[in-house]
Amino acid sequence: MKMNKLIIAVFVALTLCIVTFAQGPSSTPTAAVKSTSDEKPKRQIFRANKDQISQVQKMLKEKGMYAGDPTGKLDDTTRASIKTYQKGNGLRETGTLNRATLEKMGVELTDKQKAIPVSDNSYASAEPEKSTTKESKPRGPIFRATKDQIVEAQKMLKSKGIYSGEETGKLDDPTRDALKKYQEANGVKVTGTLNQLTLEKMGIPLTDKQKSDSIQGSK
Numbered sequence: 001m002k003m004n005k006l007i008i009a010v011f012v013a014l015t016l017c018i019v020t021f022a023q024g025p026s027s028t029p030t031a032a033v034k035s036t037s038d039e040k041p042k043r044q045i046f047r048a049n050k051d052q053i054s055q056v057q058k059m060l061k062e063k064g065m066y067a068g069d070p071t072g073k074l075d076d077t078t079r080a081s082i083k084t085y086q087k088g089n090g091l092r093e094t095g096t097l098n099r100a101t102l103e104k105m106g107v108e109l110t111d112k113q114k115a116i117p118v119s120d121n122s123y124a125s126a127e128p129e130k131s132t133t134k135e136s137k138p139r140g141p142i143f144r145a146t147k148d149q150i151v152e153a154q155k156m157l158k159s160k161g162i163y164s165g166e167e168t169g170k171l172d173d174p175t176r177d178a179l180k181k182y183q184e185a186n187g188v189k190v191t192g193t194l195n196q197l198t199l200e201k202m203g204i205p206l207t208d209k210q211k212s213d214s215i216q217g218s219k
Helices: 002-038 050-062 076-087 099-105 147-159 173-185 196-202 208-215
Strands: none
Touching: 050 076, 050 099, 076 099, 147 173, 147 196, 173 196
16 A cells, blocks of 8 residues: 555656656747847948948049048048038938938949938938027928829829839839939929928829918928
């Protein structure tokens, strides 16, 4: 009888050990998988390469904005010259060679650079106004074109031969590029965005909300 109890006790102990051993290692991979899935994708940073910087330096030198040599390095003198160029071409004065600046200069992008979209903050119109007082000025309403308006704009740009994409109603890179060409040819500030002035120039009607916003000082 005692032998039977001993055998049962040994069997129960072995069973518990096996269950504990089976469950223990499984928790580690699960945690590892969870931590991997929680990782956020890294933000892509746009950087000009040495050849592109050299091309920009040569171009700025031809325009009388840069007096140095084409070193391929973004030194202080080069940055100051880039700011001068950006100021005269509707770009935000950053002193960096972002995508919008390289495209405006006609410098060819690499495939990797083409995969990084143009930031709206690259344009002068996107730069926040500096307050002259300590009190911050209230921001006006943000103008946004509707999907139907974008479709109408894409149709018009397509009819003029400066856009070859589909009428998607989305402000993608090809549409922005076509808008820049239209704006430049029609005396509108080159932003690549479908703002109120561009819509009016195209003869595309504004919505009631857009008209109301314009009365409050939207430009």
